[in-house]
Amino acid sequence: MIVTTTLTAGRAGRPVGELLREWRDRRRISQLDLAISADISTRxxxxxxxxxxxxxxxxVLRLGEHLEVPLRERNQLLLAAGYAPAYAETGLAAPELEAVRKAVRQLxxxxxxxxxxxxxxxWNLVDANASISLMTDLVSPALMTPPVNVLRVTLHPDGMAPHVLNLGEWRAHLLGRLRRQVIQTADPMLxxxxxxxxxxxxxxxxxxxEVPGPGDIFVPLKLRHEDAELTFFSTVSTFGTPLDVTVAELVIESFFPADADTAEYLRAYAARGVE
Structure with a gap:
């Protein structure tokens, strides 16, 4: 089933040409360059x-692809042009996404x-493994009321922020990611x-x-937990060939220990949870 969200309905009243020009301007692509890449005439x-x-x-679909418009917004373009959306937005709990759920949980x-x-x-929390409690147990219960927003949890003064030893650096990293996402999606909620x-x-x-210092290879998350100072780096995973809006928008962030002491602490912390 295809779901038309409030955001989609809000933009559907604008002409498709206006929306396409807005996306082209946002991507800083000239009419000539877009016409060449999409194999149509500039006229x-x-x-x-x-x-x-x-x-x-x-x-519409071809231009949306060449402009790297997210799937949710490609549906908006289609609606504005008078066509039905092409990309389903399936609830994550739906039977059709069982394979996706299994893959995520396995990872x-x-x-x-x-x-x-x-x-x-x-940035609302969809799922997490048991070890994420090492971070969430530092957070005020009020911030853990669903929907839990991980950026709010991380940067709020009642959240992880007082325990992040390099808060300025980590905050700049997260806000930079969010700014780039705002530019990419034009999403008013973001x-x-x-x-x-x-x-x-x-x-x-x-x-x-974000300017690296001598020897830096990533922006670390330095976190104080109990009496320990832990250092992490993270990787981000997405589905490579999504054709569903929900699947396209899922992001798995995995944290790794950046040193041996952090790795040993995480193993001990997990053992405590099993006891």
Missing amino acids: HLSFVETGRSKPSREM MAGHEPYPAAVVDRW TELLEELLTYPCADPVPEV
Whole structure:
């Protein structure tokens, strides 16, 4: 079943040509470059953007692909052009996504005793393995009321923030990721989230640009847990060939120990949970 969200309905009233031009401007691609990559004439593209020509369904999908428009927004383009959405938005609990759920849980279970979490497009927590409790037990219960937003949990003064030893650096990293996502998706909910996070206090210096220091190879998360100082790096995984909006927007973030002491602490912490 295809679900039309409030965001989709809100944009469907705008002409498809206006939306396409907005995405082209957002991607900083000229009409000529887009026309060449999509194998259409510049004149035809100009007519589509100005509303003088109605694009076919295939043309909308082709332009959306070459503009790297997310699947959710490609459905909006189709609706604006008078066509039905092409990409389903299936609930994660639906039988059709059983293989996806199994794959995600297998990845997270295999990552134990290291923390891993799954988030949706808006950074809401979808699932996590048992080791994520090492981070969430530092957080006020009020922030753990569903839907749990992991960026809010991380940067809120009642969340993980007081326990993050390099808060300025980690905050800059997370906000940079969110800004890039706002640019990529033009999602107003993500814009609101960014504006909210920017109001949170941060006593540490916040770098404007992520500039590596001598020997740095990634931005670490340095976390105080009980009497230990832990250091992590993370990897981000997505599905490679999604054709469903829900699947396309799932992100698995896996945290790894950056040193032997952190690895040993995580093994001991997991053992405590089993006892």
